[in-house]
Amino acid sequence: MEVSGAGCWVLGLLMLIRIIVSSAACPCSDPALCEPIRDTRDFEVYVFYTRGSNWKNYDWTQVTTVALFGKYDPELMCFAHSKGARLVLKGAVKLEDIVDPEQRSAWVTQQVNLAKSQYMDGINLDIEETVLQHTKEYRALTALVQETTEAFHREIPGSQVTFDVAWSPNCIDLRCYNYTGIADLCDFLFVMSYDERSQIWTECECIAGANAALNATITGYMQFINLNIDPKKLVMGVPWYGYDYTCLQLSETNQCKIEKRPFRGAECSDAVGRQVPYRVIMKQVNSSMTGRLWDDVQKSPYYNYKDSKGQIHQVWYDDPESIALKAAYIRTFALRGIGMWNGDLLDYSNDTIAQQQTKDMWKALIPRPLSRSGVQDDF
Template sequence: MRWSLALAQVVAERMRWSLALAQVVAVLVMWIGGASGVFPINVCPCSNKSLCEPLPATHQFQVEVLVFDNGGMDWKHYDWSKITVIVAMQIIDDELLCHAHEKGVRIVLKEVIQHIHLTNKAERSLWIRQLMKTARIQFLDGVNLEPRNYEKKYKEVTQLIRQATEVFHHEIPGSQVSLMVPWTPTCLHERCQHYAIMSKSCDFLFVKSYGIHLQMWDECFAKANAPYEQTLSGLSAYISLGVDPRKLVMGIPWFGHDYTCKKFFEPGRCEILKSPFKGAPCSSQVASNIPYKLIMEKLSKSLTGRYWDDNYQSPYFVYKEGSSYHEVWYDDPESLSLKATIMKKLKLRGIGAMFGNNLNHSFNPTAAMQTEDMWNSLCPIRRKWRA
């Protein structure tokens, strides 16, 4: 038994505690310990054992509302009447699991697809089985997968997501498998059909309708994180490729971009440093991501107060720190409510927020009102239907 624990500790240190690998270590420790009769496997942490059952396939919603969670205890203050799925970025707390299932909310793992999973079939199969076992041990409802740098691996991503969906649906009936994709299809024309195939190979695609100005081809100026027209055109492009709109969830940001101005001319004219990205001369990567709760703090002390850009349908403001001017572009209840109309206009499956932790869950009356408005901007009501 001591040997088993020592082995698990050494493996864990070398894996640097990434979410996926840390959870694999947890599976190994439980398997080794369970064989010796010391560590119980599949012991329900909830007072009601039924809460450890994954939600069945018949448990469906007219509108899916995903909320990504970065860990901690902020989830205790979420508006659970709006949520259908929690996507856990960190190791899942037992109390969160029990609470989510009590509220009829699915809770799924967030995992990144590595290059080796696309190029080595054996590694791919092993990784998928490990994910599934981790989900079963933690009584979860599925997995959300995100490929990185896969522009030349569309076929391999499609094969992986199909295999993952088959394994999860078979081993955990009612489980949900989703794939994260860019704000607009990024592919050569002859390869674009893979997005339609991907969508049919999983439960839905989560479209990251933010970070839209990673490539700036014109002026190197601060720009909106999720402008309305590009959000609409990006989602429409997927539908034009043959993706069923009921297979699309629109991802929206509860964070903004804080740009340091190389030169500041006037509000809305903040020149930024050149930072080439995928052929474009400039990129929003030079900006810092800033959570909504911090945006509200900076807005109250800003030089300009809230401005509104009619072209981007997004708010922004300017503040000064030392001798540097900063321009912050973000989304608030007004801009998010506009984007929520896209969901209805295109008849999408739902909407998803990055991240629930980015709201201010303190007892400050002003913060409480701001947070409530952000929740309400997602979807006015959550209506459940059963097949």
């Protein structure tokens, strides 16, 4: 179809107006920062953001992706893009709402449009519901991942679609997902290698233990890989928090007997405990009854303290030593990277001691060769 001179002028004006409007809508001082991140780095460092402005103190020399689990902040988007890091949506939806194909398609379209309007770079699908194999929910979840990935990759060039999974593919918490299919369909899985005691299978007493024991963590990755999932589709998630358990009884060997709290078939669970941020743990451990203790079987630190009512508590957590032991296996298994829940659980204040503690936690994310301690020989 031919366009007249006047028509060309009008078309050109419309295009200019569109560019001006688009530039005005961009919240960044440099409109180029509203362009999606297209480059993918060899090593992924995945951070979950939840609140506040702590993101300004993240170690941006490492960060590659920030998952927005808090309020959208255009300043964060602009800053992340200036560092070459992606900012992605949180994708949470009830399975009952996406079993119907039309509802599922509408949800995906809504997420893509939201990401576009906020100049974001993808989505992290965080769905942790019970799903049994060969059910409509099982099929719908796989379809959701496929349709979300296709839509984002088509509409936002360079965008990233990820899916959060439990520390093992063995139907943890009755999440019996199509792990191989989902891994193939999205960019990678974020493996939540924590809350490993959400189901404590025991024939006797319920005992407090590590949130992310090394043996269990590494076994989980071996199980994923044994399903023929490409290791480059796996990002190791580590916890920047611990669990505070009230001891019904504390033995001489520091075994803390805890209340029974059933969860999805298991008689005991970490639901009886209370999650505690690393920054709080660091303020408490040195003044506790025991100071920092180390469990050489679970490769995890813990300590005991007494509350104002005289009740003894036991706190299990991860610190730079325990995280570094796990991170070393990223090299062993050739995983895609590492990340944490969550980036806002450290102390980013001006306190000199806190600054060093925070620096050490970020540093622990960098995989280093395993020592000659015999840790690797266990596997």
